[in-house]
Amino acid sequence: MKSVFGPVSSWRFGRSLGVDPLCQNICSFDCVYCQIGPTLNKTIQKGTFIDIDRIREDLKRFLPEINSDVVTISGYGEPTLAKNLDEIIEAIRELTDLPLAILTNSSTLSLGKMRRTLMDLDVIVTKLDAHDDSLFKEINRPIRGLHVGDIIKGIKKFRNSFEGRLELQTMFIEKNKDYADELAKIAMEIQPDKVYINTPLRHSLETPLSEDQIYEIEGYFEGLDTFSVYKSKKYELYKEELKRRSIQR
Numbered sequence: 301m302k303s304v305f306g307p308v309s310s311w312r313f314g315r316s317l318g319v320d321p322l323c324q325n326i327c328s329f330d331c332v333y334c335q336i337g338p339t340l341n342k343t344i345q346k347g348t349f350i351d352i353d354r355i356r357e358d359l360k361r362f363l364p365e366i367n368s369d370v371v372t373i374s375g376y377g378e379p380t381l382a383k384n385l386d387e388i389i390e391a392i393r394e395l396t397d398l399p400l401a402i403l404t405n406s407s408t409l410s411l412g413k414m415r416r417t418l419m420d421l422d423v424i425v426t427k428l429d430a431h432d433d434s435l436f437k438e439i440n441r442p443i444r445g446l447h448v449g450d451i452i453k454g455i456k457k458f459r460n461s462f463e464g465r466l467e468l469q470t471m472f473i474e475k476n477k478d479y480a481d482e483l484a485k486i487a488m489e490i491q492p493d494k495v496y497i498n499t500p501l502r503h504s505l506e507t508p509l510s511e512d513q514i515y516e517i518e519g520y521f522e523g524l525d526t527f528s529v530y531k532s533k534k535y536e537l538y539k540e541e542l543k544r545r546s547i548q549r
């Protein structure tokens with residue numbers, strides 16, 4: 301598996317060149333809607349999963365060939381579990397002037413060292429699907445010892461010192477659709493630059509909420525800059541996929 305992939309058409313960033321510091325399914329969560337599938341290695345322990353020299357080589361090979369708008373650190377799990385994340389960020393910065401983003405489940409943002417590592421990025425997309433531990437356990441099924449209150453505090457601390465764009469994404473499914481008000485209040489306190497209102501349109505064990513349900517949810521976030529998945533290209537692809545499936549039936 302390559303540590304550099306893409307470009308993928310991202311509903312958030314345009315054409316994105318992905319850097320995967322894990323190349324295997326490792327995450328501190330096991331979200332019920334995860335499109336990768338059940339987490340194979342649920343942990344909060346950091347490790348070096350891909351050697352920095354290999355990432356550097358993959359970047360050197362793919363960067364000149366691929367026309368992208370942004371480099372995004374993401375992949376098969378939670379990228380902040382990579383012990384060599386600071387070296388990876390440094391290598392990307394050395395090799396390209398493209399903006400650098402990361403997609404994180406926010407589970408390590410309660411750690412001051414991690415917040416310092418992420419300071420050098422241009423965009424950080426954080427995740428928050430639950431306002432309390434009971435819903436957090438039901439949706440994100442985190443490794444024992446993680447508490448959503450600590451994660452929220454971590455995101456707020458990061459917001460207060462980070463000079464880049466901090467964005468927040470929430471996946472709405474049946475289990476949390478009635479808590480949009482509570483989640484919106486927390487989002488108001490965080491004051492992200494953008495809020496992505498998501499529902500699993502791609503392959504997932506969870507059924508997506510309807511367009512009307514998502515628009516109703518978006519209403520709770522009034523005053524913040526929101527973007528719903530139903531306004532994205534992903535929705536156009538989803539509609540095409542549904543059409544294809546109905547023709548094949």
Ligand code: SF4
Pocket residue numbers: 327328329330331333334335336339376377378405
């Ligand atoms: S945080 Fe992301 S990668 Fe981890 S289980 Fe949830 S959806 Fe999957």
